[in-house]
Amino acid sequence: MNEQDTPTTGTEVAHTDGHGDAVRLDQGHVVGSGGIPERFANPGLPAHVPRMADLAEAAARRAEKQVATLFGISILSTLLFLVLYFAIDVTQTVFIPGIGTTSASNVALGLTLAFSMLGIGLGAVHWAKTLMPDEEVVEERHPMASSEADRREVVRVLAEEGGSSQITRRPLIKYTLGGALGLFAVPLVVQVAGSLGEMPQKSLSLTWWHGGPSGPGEEPEFRPLRLMKDPENTPIKASDVTIGSVFHVMPEGLLPDPETGEGGADHLLEEKAKAAVLLMRLDPAVIESQKELDWGYQGIVAYSKICTHVGCPVGLYEQQTHHLLCPCHQSTFDVTQDCRVIFGPAKRALPQLKITVDDEGYLVSAQPFREAVGPSFWERG
Amino acid sequence: MNALAARRRHPAAIAILLMIGLFLTGAAYAAVAPKPADATTKALPAQSVEEGKSLFRANCASCHGLNAEGRATGNGDKIAGPPLAGVGAAAVDFQVGTGRMPMTAPGIQAARADDVVFTQEQIDALAAYVASLAPGPAVPSEEAVDPTKGNPAFGGELFRVNCAMCHNFAGSGGALTRGKYAPSLRDVSGKHIYEAMQTGPQSMPVFSDTNITPENKRDIIAFLDTLDSQENPGGMTLGSLGPVTEGLFAWVFGLGIFIAIAIWLGAKAA
Amino acid sequence: MSTTSHDPRPADALRDGDTARHAAPSxxxxxxxxxxxxxxxxxxxxxxxxxxxxxxFPDHWSFMLGEIAMYSMIICLVTGAFLTFWFVPSAGHTVYDGSYVPLRGVGMSEAYASSLNISFDIKGGLIIRQIHHWAALMFVVALVVHMFRVFFTGAFRKPREINWVIGSVLALLAIVEGFAGYSLPDDLLSGTGIRAMAGFVQTAPVIGTYLVYGIFGGPFPGEMIIPRLYSAHVLLIPAILVGLFIAHVGLVALQKHTQYPGPGRTNNNVVGYPVMPVYAAKAGGFFFIVFGVIALISALVQINPIWGYGPYDPSPVTAGSQPDWYMGFADGALRLLPGWLEFTVFGYTISANIFPGALILLPLVYIVLGVYPFLERWVTGDDREHHLLQRPRNAPVRTGIGMAGITAYTILMFAGGNDILAIKLGMSINDLTWFFRIGFFVLPPLVFWVTKRVCLSLQRRDREQVLHGRESGTIIRTPDGRFFERHEAELPEDQWILVQHEAVAPLELEPAVDEHGVARPAARGDRLRAAVSRFYFRDAVNPVTPAELAAAHHHGEETEAIEGGEPAEQLESPEAASRR
Structure with a gap:
């Protein structure tokens, strides 16, 4: 009657059987007595209710037609797919209400493919539901565990037959085998791990603003670099930067010529990923940090555009509140307070680039970044 | 420009500025007129300025002050509005022309509205009046905002560097701090796009002609025009908001359809 | 083999058993x-x-969830193989010259250019790409919901713990596989994703910089990451994924499918349809349905318009830079962790605001999931095989824990889309972030409590229904003017579902000293175990026993006075009476 086996309790902790004192009708137990069983009995499989198709041949024939129709739709769709594949040019567009103008071949091929599949699938399931036998079948389960004899045999083979290799009696073999098996993968791991790529050295703390290429093993020598507009690659005069404006800036020599694509850094994206700078002009009166004023030029300030959180470009400058927002994780920096973090997951302020103007009135860097730009790392200090 | 801006905070300067402004406007326009992107070529008739002034007093003065001198803070029943001398005709044409001004109620941000309160003539008159207060960016010429004359590919590059971080890759808009937002750029006229870059409305920074040249502004307009006119090759765009709406669609519609079919599949046939 | 013959047999001679078969009858x-x-x-x-x-195989719609995942994965494998014919996994620079006008003349990687070619110049390429991406999203959606079903019905219990662990590893691999695929086209969005990945790998304590330079083969982004991700995406992870998936399905076949409780269904049998023909038609047909529906979605709904994002460049970024939804919870955790968690010790930076969300959370979620069956087994001390599923209400604490976990996960996932929520709901991103930060700690316990209470109430209602029958809706007026509603006794089949489950009670502590007065060494561990067991089963509402039902009928008058019913005898249907 009880279909679950009796619980095997842990050795130290016992089950209570729930035969407590308090008896409430909604919660609790009545002590079984007087021949009443402790649990209800499973009433067994309910009687099979025949379907319409089982009872009337007409219904079965209707189901047959439905299934055949679905399969027919599939065949037609497949043929249509083939026709449309050759008939529709890949650049052709079509207007569909509710979707807009879209690629004709995408819609046509997608829909015919879909109906080709759906016809088969829906047909097969409908067939199974209406015409295939719907009487449920019972299959018995057997315990997952092998028989006790089989288990003993495995243990015996392991211990005795395995023992016949004499591994337990020959410690020299045992330990050298263990050592060999333990070590054989090391060369493979070392090969992969050791050859993955260059190691950082100082490159994470350097940028193009240090004077040029800043990859691993390179030690650029500082020279003032003009601030160039990204992507036009033209220098910026201090007078060009009006209050409230924002310039996306790269250092001189990094970007290739926008017309010809010539020149620029050898490792363009790698250098861009560290050197990107945002240039803003604020009313000097609203800037609260003296260092920020000193490192800027008449209220023009340049900050690294690479977020100190995980390195997204912090480009969202609100010119009224002077907040810089990172679109990836919403770290917010206050430009009036030396780009201190005022909200979000970043910890450190954006590094400021000290700027001045050269003889021709163009903005140039006065010194490289004084700290590593971008996300934190262990040995950053 | 900067020195001018600093002085205009001084109340005493207003009257003088008004006079100088009126005088300079014509001269400034004459000076920049050859650049098609920078100024309107049509002269400002005097009655247009007068009409604009009366319109301004009736509709704008409660926030911006009787003479557009601005109100710094919103104390009591007063509503804050910035001073308008020097913002130029472009700012007026943008703010009023997109329905952002007059604001019906003070809010975090003036929203674009479909029902523009004024006719284009009235907006021109208002713009003429504000432009008469002090020189500022003018409404761009039609040629300056003609998308067919721009280079959409380079405009796209400029857009991704300068605009996409706030307005999203497809110009669908995005969130800023504390409830502010960058609005959608879809179906905004090229003229208003140009004016917004020129004047930096609300949270938006200014992209002056030295930052993004008039030709490059037209490239950006051309790029946005391709977004508006261009098809969505893959089908419904789900708002062009990126993976969030795609994931939502997968959960709601994808899973919904599958579960409905699974229930049909498991149900006994009649 | 016969051993009776001792004659040595030539190598090409027939064996004894090698005889020709008789012809088949029909x-x-x-x-x-x-x-x-x-x-x-x-x-x-x-x-x-x-x-x-x-x-x-037993038939139930919720058993199809795993099949959706399986079929979506197969669709991904098929369409993915197609895509490899055209995709160029190279970061090499090229200038686009294809048919998508707004990008003509723009410099980009070969990977991005080939993705554009698949979308615009290869006939049917876009539909294959969209099917691949939609199927990937649906794969993980279905996998997660399948996991919910297995968890809430207790299908992970003995003997299926191994399969649950395999499933957890599959779930983790699936999202890693998805992230690798998301990163391959090298558009601005996927590149920003890799940028963030480089950023948070770099923050790993001690080894971060070496790790990130190792992964990227030098400074970010380098030219190695695309080929390496490609190798991981099409070779390494799919191989493990398919291997584990075969083991997963093989174990289901070996252990036979679980089934919901019901009349005739016991722990020792499985009731359903045989593979041939019914299940083969249904499951086989369902593959085509899943493929068809995904093709339908892909025909009508655009996914990941890479052409709009433009090529990757570290300087630009787009608003709404999110990973695909299944990575959303890790991205959300990154958004919620406050910056002050980063600190410096002895000149070394420890970014506790980044690596817990990005590097620890992901494996942690799946480790916790994988460990749960063993925890529950320790709590219940139940070492029996279970092939009958539990109704979620009959395991209120587990259901509550599951719902609390889902709540925490969902909060992180929604936090990953907080900027989109902000513009769509007109709310402040800062307020939303704070709501999620607080909600992450407050809502899961609240949801646990509510879920548990709801389960207990449902169990009580089940008891009520068994003890007092179903409300028939028939109102009876007695001669003295009182009104009663006739209650009908449950049919045995309906009643069985309400009473089939086992009564449970907390484990009880054995005395800390045995009968000889000697302290038992395991007493402390037992106390913890008994405490957790109390937490699980203290409020257990157990099923009605036959004795209780008899008592309810016997004390019919009192009970019915509360219930406003009739004398017990009138309540009973003939079957119920005869059963007694």
Whole structure:
């Protein structure tokens, strides 16, 4: 009657059987007595209710037609797919209400493919539901565990037959085998791990603003670099930067010529990923940090555009509140307070680039970044 | 420009500025007129300025002050509005022309509205009046905002560097701090796009002609025009908001359809 | 093999068992038997195949969730193989010259250019790409919901713990696989994703910089990451994924499918349809349905318009830079962790605001999931095999824990889309972030409590229904003017569902000293175990026993006075009376 086996309790902790004192009708137990069983009995499989198709041949024939129709739709769709594949040019567009103008071949091929599949699938399931036998079948389960004899045999083979290799009696073999098996993968791991790529050295703390290429093993020598507009690659005069404006800036020599694509850094994206700078002009009166004023030029300030959180470009400058927002994780920096973090997951302020103007009135860097730009790392200090 | 801006905070300067402004406007326009992107070529008739002034007093003065001198803070029943001398005709044409001004109620941000309160003539008159207060960016010429004359590919590059971080890759808009937002750029006229870059409305920074040249502004307009006119090759765009709406669609519609079919599949046939 | 003959046999001689078969009796059987017989002669497959064809699978819509995941994965494998024919996994620089006008003349990687070609210049390429991406999203959606079903019905209990662990590893691999694929087209969005990945790998304590330079083969982004991700995406992870998936399905076949409780369904049988023909038609048909629906979605709904994002460049970024939804919870955790968690010790930076969300959370979620069956087994001390599923209400604490976990996960996932929520709901991103930060700690316990209470109430209602029958809706007026509603006793089949589950009670602590007064060494561990067991089963509402039902009927008058019913005898249907 009880279909679950009796619980095997842990050795130290016992089950209570729930035969407590308090008896409430909604919660609790009545002590079984007087021949009443402790649990209800499973009433067994309910009687099979025949379907319409089982009872009337007409219904079965209707189901047959439905299934055949679905399969027919599939065949037609497949043929249509083939026709449309050759008939529709890949650049052709079509207007569909509710979707807009879209690629004709995408819609046509997608829909015919879909109906080709759906016809088969829906047909097969409908067939199974209406015409295939719907009487449920019972299959018995057997315990997952092998028989006790089989288990003993495995243990015996392991211990005795395995023992016949004499591994337990020959410690020299045992330990050298263990050592060999333990070590054989090391060369493979070392090969992969050791050859993955260059190691950082100082490159994470350097940028193009240090004077040029800043990859691993390179030690650029500082020279003032003009601030160039990204992507036009033209220098910026201090007078060009009006209050409230924002310039996306790269250092001189990094970007290739926008017309010809010539020149620029050898490792363009790698250098861009560290050197990107945002240039803003604020009313000097609203800037609260003296260092920020000193490192800027008449209220023009340049900050690294690479977020100190995980390195997204912090480009969202609100010119009224002077907040810089990172679109990836919403770290917010206050430009009036030396780009201190005022909200979000970043910890450190954006590094400021000290700027001045050269003889021709163009903005140039006065010194490289004084700290590593971008996300934190262990040995950053 | 900067020195001018600093002085205009001084109340005493207003009257003088008004006079100088009126005088300079014509001269400034004459000076920049050859650049098609920078100024309107049509002269400002005097009655247009007068009409604009009366319109301004009736509709704008409660926030911006009787003479557009601005109100710094919103104390009591007063509503804050910035001073308008020097913002130029472009700012007026943008703010009023997109329905952002007059604001019906003070809010975090003036929203674009479909029902523009004024006719284009009235907006021109208002713009003429504000432009008469002090020189500022003018409404761009039609040629300056003609998308067919721009280079959409380079405009796209400029857009991704300068605009996409706030307005999203497809110009669908995005969130800023504390409830502010960058609005959608879809179906905004090229003229208003140009004016917004020129004047930096609300949270938006200014992209002056030295930052993004008039030709490059037209490239950006051309790029946005391709977004508006261009098809969505893959089908419904789900708002062009990126993976969030795609994931939502997968959960709601994808899973919904599958579960409905699974229930049909498991149900006994009649 | 016969061992009676001691004659040495030549190498090409027939063995004793190698005799010709008799011809099959009927033409139909002969037709099928021809080829099958040919195969069986060489493999002996008839027995296992025959066994598999007669295998019984129970029918329930929730058992299809795993199949959706399985089929979506197969669709991804097929379409993914197609995409490799055209995709160029290279970061090499090229200038686009294809048919998408707004990007003509723009410099980009070959990977991005080839993705554009797939979308615009290869006939049907876009539909294959969209099917691949939609199927990937649906794969993980279905996998997660399948996991919910297994968890809430207790299907992970013995003997299926191994399969639950395999499933957890599959779930983790699936999202890693998805992230690798998301990163391949090298558009601005996927590149920003890799940028963030580089950023948070770099923050790993001690080894971060070496790790990130190792992964990227030098400074970010380098030219190695695309080929390496490609290798991981099309070779390494799919191989493990498919291997584990075969083990997963093989174990289901070996252990036989679980089934919901019901009349005739016991722990020792499985009731359903045999593979041949019903289940084969349904499951086989369902593959085509899943493929069809995904193709339908892909025909009508655009996914990941890479052409709009433009090529990757570290300087630009787009608003709404999110990973695909299944990575959303990790991205959300990154958004919620406050910056002050980063600190510096002895000149070394520890970014506790980044690596817990990005590097620890992901494996942690799946480790916790994988460990749960063993925790529950320790709490219940239940070492029996379970093949009957539990109704979620009958395991209120587990259901509550599951719902609390889902709540925490969902909060992180929604936090990953907080900027989109902000513009769509007109809310402040800062307020939303704070709501999620607080909600992450407050809502899961609240949801746990509510869920548990709801489960207990549902169990009580089940008891009520058994004890007092179903409200029939028939109102009876007694001669003295009082009104009663007639209650009808449950049919045995309906009643069985409400009473089939086992009564549970907390484990009880044995005395800390045994009968000889000697302290038991395990007493402390037992106390913890007993405490957790109390937490699980203290409020247990147990099923009605036959004795309780008899008592309820016997004390009919009192009970019915509360219930406003009639004398017990009138309540009973003839069957119920005869059963008693």
């Amino acid at each position: 033409t139909a059987v002969r037709k099928v038997g021809g080829f099958a017989g040919w195969v069986d002669d060489r493999t002996g497959a008839a027995k296992p195949v025959g066994y598999l064809m007669k295998k019984v």
